[in-house]
Amino acid sequence: MGLIKAAASAIGSTMHDQWKEAIRCENMTNEVLMVKKTTPNGVISNKSTMIVAAGQCAIIFDNGRVIDATAEEGVYTFDSSSTPSFFAGQFGAVFKEMWQRFTYNGASAKQQAVFFFNIKEIINNKFGTPYENNPALNRLHTSMFASRFNTSKEKFSFRLINDRNVRLLRIGIYDINTKALIDSNVGYTYDCLEKILNKKLKNLFYVSAERKYEDGEEKFYFNKAEIYFEPSFEKFLDLIDRGLIMYDIRIGSYKSGKNYGKPHDHGSGFRILESNLRLLFLRHEIIE
Numbered sequence: 001m002g003l004i005k006a007a008a009s010a011i012g013s014t015m016h017d018q019w020k021e022a023i024r025c026e027n028m029t030n031e032v033l034m035v036k037k038t039t040p041n042g043v044i045s046n047k048s049t050m051i052v053a054a055g056q057c058a059i060i061f062d063n064g065r066v067i068d069a070t071a072e073e074g075v076y077t078f079d080s081s082s083t084p085s086f087f088a089g090q091f092g093a094v095f096k097e098m099w100q101r102f103t104y105n106g107a108s109a110k111q112q113a114v115f116f117f118n119i120k121e122i123i124n125n126k127f128g129t130p131y132e133n134n135p136a137l138n139r140l141h142t143s144m145f146a147s148r149f150n151t152s153k154e155k156f157s158f159r160l161i162n163d164r165n166v167r168l169l170r171i172g173i174y175d176i177n178t179k180a181l182i183d184s185n186v187g188y189t190y191d192c193l194e195k196i197l198n199k200k201l202k203n204l205f206y207v208s209a210e211r212k213y214e215d216g217e218e219k220f221y222f223n224k225a226e227i228y229f230e231p232s233f234e235k236f237l238d239l240i241d242r243g244l245i246m247y248d249i250r251i252g253s254y255k256s257g258k259n260y261g262k263p264h265d266h267g268s269g270f271r272i273l274e275s276n277l278r279l280l281f282l283r284h285e286i287i288e
Contacts, residue, residue: 024051025058025116029136038113046080050114055261057117064111071119073258127173127183128251129153137253137261143271144171147243151176160247161187162240169193169240171247194233204228206277223288230282239279245272 023044025035039045044060052058057071060078070076128138129152142152146160157174161184170187174180208224239245250266278284 022049022051023114025053025056027136028053028056028116028118033118035116036113037116038111042111042113044078044112044114046078048078050076050078052076052116054258055119057119059115059117060112061115062112127152127156129155131253131255134255137255139252140249141251143246143248145243145246146240149174149179156182158249160240162237164237167191171249190233190237193236197231197233197236201228201231201280204231204277204281206274225287226277226284227287228277228281228284231280232282235280235282239272239276244276244279245270247271 023037023039025037028035039048050058050060052070052073052075054073056073057069059069060067128140131137131139140152142150142158144150144158144160146162149157149159152158155176157176157179159172159174161168161170161172163170167190168187169190170184172181173183175182204227206226206228207222208226209220209222211218211220213219236245247268247270249268251268252264252266254260254262254264272280
């Protein structure tokens with residue numbers, strides 16, 4: 001017994017009419033790890049259809065034994081006479097021999113079921129909140145400082161933990177009422193932060209301009225430039241402690257396409273006000 005993947009052309013209505021049963025699991029939210037599907041009589045008919053969505057793994061059981069599995073999105077036909085599809089490949093001969101030892105030698109099935117497992121990358125649901133227009137998916141948007149607690153969706157408080165003893169900058173999640181620490185497993189090492197700081201901001205050229213519209217066209221008059229040299233990691237840590245550099249988390253979920261349900265980082269990072277830029281660098285020049 002095994003699965004045979006249908007050709008793309010077979011997904012249309014012509015083949016659909018020939019399928020005896022269609023077994024699928026349409027909605028697997030972030031809170032669901034596994035869903036069991038079977039037929040009213042507990043037997044999956046030969047030539048029945050099984051539809052596997054993106055981010056799902058389907059495993060067929062026959063009286064408690066695994067008879068086939070797939071984690072590839074597609075439409076499959078259940079063939080009771082075929083060898084399991086996952087026994088293909090360079091070790092196929094070995095698996096086929098093992099399979100013959102464990103089959104029922106043609107005995108009819110008594111209880112068959114398909115277990116659909118959620119294998120999507122899932123945002124940590126403890127701290128994310130659902131989209132208003134898609135409650136099955138989560139997002140986490142919040143800004144935090146080391147100098148004070150914030151409030152996220154009236155559920156948690158976030159605060160940066162700058163631990164100089166172990167050279168880690170961690171994200172602290174706290175109980176919104178008691179301020180007891182709930183989680184602080186995610187963060188950055190000092191070595192990682194210093195490397196990125198020197199790579200991205202080794203020299204910074206910041207230009208100011210006046211903007212106006214003439215005859216429907218937007219025009220700019222560049223009137224000032226500032227050049228910043230040599231970012232200081234010690235200054236960076238000091239600005240973190242003083243609350244002059246904040247950290248934004250902008251993580252969401254793909255709402256469609258092949259990446260549906262997977263996390264998507266919209267630009268999480270450290271942010272500083274323009275007026276405080278000079279505090280981060282050892283030297284800077286002004287050109288007017």
